[in-house]
Amino acid sequence: MRRWLKRKLDKEQFQPGIAGLFVNPFYFARKGLYSSMSTMARHLKGRILDVGCGQRPYENLFETTGYVGLEIDTQENRKTKKADIFYDGNVFPFKDGEFDGVVANQVFEHVFYPDRFLGEVRRVLRDGGMLLMTVPFIWDEHEKPYDFARYTSYALETMLTRNGFEILRRKKSVADIRVIFQLLNGYLFKKTVTGNKYVNLLAVLLLMAPVNIMGEIAALFLPKNEDLYLDNIVLARKVADA
Numbered sequence: 272m273r274r275w276l277k278r279k280l281d282k283e284q285f286q287p288g289i290a291g292l293f294v295n296p297f298y299f300a301r302k303g304l305y306s307s308m309s310t311m312a313r314h315l316k317g318r319i320l321d322v323g324c325g326q327r328p329y330e331n332l333f334e335t336t337g338y339v340g341l342e343i344d345t346q347e348n349r350k351t352k353k354a355d356i357f358y359d360g361n362v363f364p365f366k367d368g369e370f371d372g373v374v375a376n377q378v379f380e381h382v383f384y385p386d387r388f389l390g391e392v393r394r395v396l397r398d399g400g401m402l403l404m405t406v407p408f409i410w411d412e413h414e415k416p417y418d419f420a421r422y423t424s425y426a427l428e429t430m431l432t433r434n435g436f437e438i439l440r441r442k443k444s445v446a447d448i449r450v451i452f453q454l455l456n457g458y459l460f461k462k463t464v465t466g467n468k469y470v471n472l473l474a475v476l477l478l479m480a481p482v483n484i485m486g487e488i489a490a491l492f493l494p495k496n497e498d499l500y501l502d503n504i505v506l507a508r509k510v511a512d513a
Contacts, residue, residue, distance in 0.1 A: 368394075400509045
């Protein structure tokens with residue numbers, strides 16, 4: 272029973288359903304990401320590289336002949352991340368054109384040299400290979416001190432085009448009043464989080480679940496705002512060299 276409950280809680284953190292309203296302080300952000308990833312994942316098939324894979328929360332969405340998780344080599348990452356390969360944070364340890372698709376989920380804001388990063392992504396992709404990126408637009412500083420930037424949709428389009436990619440689809444996730452409710456819950460979480468997971472869960476149930484519910488209700492009646500949103504989701508294709 273305890274193992275089942277842990278698996279259920281873990282799943283609700285990245286692939287939230289109704290239960291996520293009550294147990295996930297980042298419900299709106301994660302719900303929006305999961306919805307977008309579920310829609311766009313079908314465009315990536317074959318051998319896929321997940322850069323900054325973390326817990327590999329969306330691996331099951333892809334039809335692959337091989338799924339490789341990559342993380343920067345630190346003691347903390349080796350303890351906590353589900354990576355297959357660790358690297359120096361600069362050059363991907365793979366051959367040119369080795370992958371059919373690359374996933375970079377909530378990673379780009381932690382990259383100090385974005386053009387170099389995109390150059391490495393392009394290098395390891397075959398011609399016509401696909402890149403699926405999610406990048407926060409409205410969010411607090413996190414994973415400090417390695418949080419370097421926020422990008423508008425226009426900045427991402429310019430940078431991807433400059434580095435040899437063609438944008439096929441893009442989406443602004445949670446572009447409505449739920450942004451405000453998610454930021455409130457982010458504030459509450461940071462001010463109440465402890466080292467005890469049970470205390471944290473109780474705080475979510477008592478303080479943040481009501482905010483989630485109010486946000487869902489408010490979004491039913493208030494208009495969208497495409498200029499204020501949580502995340503950019505971009506599907507792009509590598510353009511072959513002329």
